[in-house]
Amino acid sequence: MYKILFFLIVTSQLSFSQITIKDSITNYPVSYATISFGNGNGIFADDEGKFYFTKKLYPDIDSLYISALGFKNHNISTQNIGTEIFLQPQVDELDEVIVGAKLNRKFKKETLKPYVDDDYYNCWLPTIESEIAVYFPKTTIKDQKVASVTFPIALESKDWKKRNRSNSDKKKFSTLFKINFYANNKGIPGKVLTYETIVFRATEKEGDFYTLIVDDNDIYIPKNGFFVSIQVLGYTDKVGKLLPNKKYKEIKGKDGGVIKIPTNFRPLLPFTNEIKTKNTFIKRVFISGNNWVKFEKGNGLKSSLLKRELYNYGIGVTYKTFKD
Known part of the structure; x- marks a missing residue:
């Protein structure tokens, strides 16, 4: 009762x-x-x-x-x-849309592989307050569009002592991510390339990465490249419904006031030092007029990843390059 x-x-x-x-x-x-x-x-x-x-x-x-x-x-x-x-x-703000039949254009695929890493200390801990964007150049003067995007995911072992074993049991999670595509505006993410809402749910069953198919979204790459971003929305139930759980922990500060600390969500996102250029940008989602900041030292960012010179989130991309 x-x-x-x-x-x-x-x-x-x-x-x-x-x-x-x-x-x-x-x-x-x-x-x-x-x-x-x-x-x-x-x-x-x-x-x-x-x-x-x-x-x-x-x-x-x-x-x-x-x-x-x-x-x-x-x-x-x-x-x-x-x-x-x-x-x-x-x-x-909406772009002009030309409606017509899709042509069977000949193309070839070009794939940039993701950078996968399961080392906990090499990972970004996602919070709902942060959005991560990665820059990709256009690789040819021919028409190109994005066919798929692959997001590296770090899995954690249930038993810390067995974390280096490939067959160890992994911690379970069911997490919803939102994806955005941006034009390149003088080196930072600018105008969105599609107003369609794109989300995906990641679980430990996907393994070390999740490949999102966006071929039908018709995201054509501008001549000066584009950005793809990822932000965590929260945990979901078994069918992928976003749970209305509170996203912050409240702790008492030295002055007696309450400080809200954003909750970290799983999975972790591995960063890498194997990319020569610094292509990753960060912004605070809930700040009005928020600005993108390149993920590097000297930009006011506090992260252990920067101390270890891990500057990039190694997203993978598959392009379609049209021959005609």
Whole structure:
């Protein structure tokens, strides 16, 4: 009886705290929108545009700043928040689209392999506040598009003493990642190349990498190259539904105040020193007007990876180069 009563109380609280983000024109939900709290922290909506927010969960937050690809940014006071929030489409940012039949063009594939590493100390610990982008040049003057992207993943052994054994049991995880493609704007990620929402779920069953097929997204490579980025959205259930768990740990600071520390999610992302150029950039997702920073020493970044001169996340890419 106590368990049933507890379940009903929690369910009722969630039902009143559940908010849905929708397109103001179509009334369709906006998947995986970013909800910033204005203090460098925030959360994401799920695939149905839903997220949970209550004053009990976030007592110090009085405003929400909501953004999504293809929509105008929206600010709202938590005192005026209801069960639905509507975003206006950013029509003027959309590229011209030419509709026509797809031609069977001849092509050849070119693959850049990922850099895989299972060493815990060579890995980036993903948090939902950070987005990682990697630059790739165009390799020819001919038309090229991205066929697939391969993301290195580091698996962790359940038993630390057996971590170097290939047959050791691995820690389980089910984690959702969001992927973006950007044009090259004077050496940093610029305008998005596609407004389609692209996500994938990684588990320990995939092994040391996950290959995402994007051939149907028709991402053609600009003459000055492009960036592909990855950001963690959170853990999921068995069917890939984003869980509404809290993304921060709260600890007391020296002054008695509460400090929010972002939770680290698995899997870890291995960095490498085998790439000659520094192609990796980092930004804080929940800061308004956030800027991309090259992942290198002297840019105000604090990371043990920089001390070990591990400057790049070694994403792999397969291009389609068209012959005509």
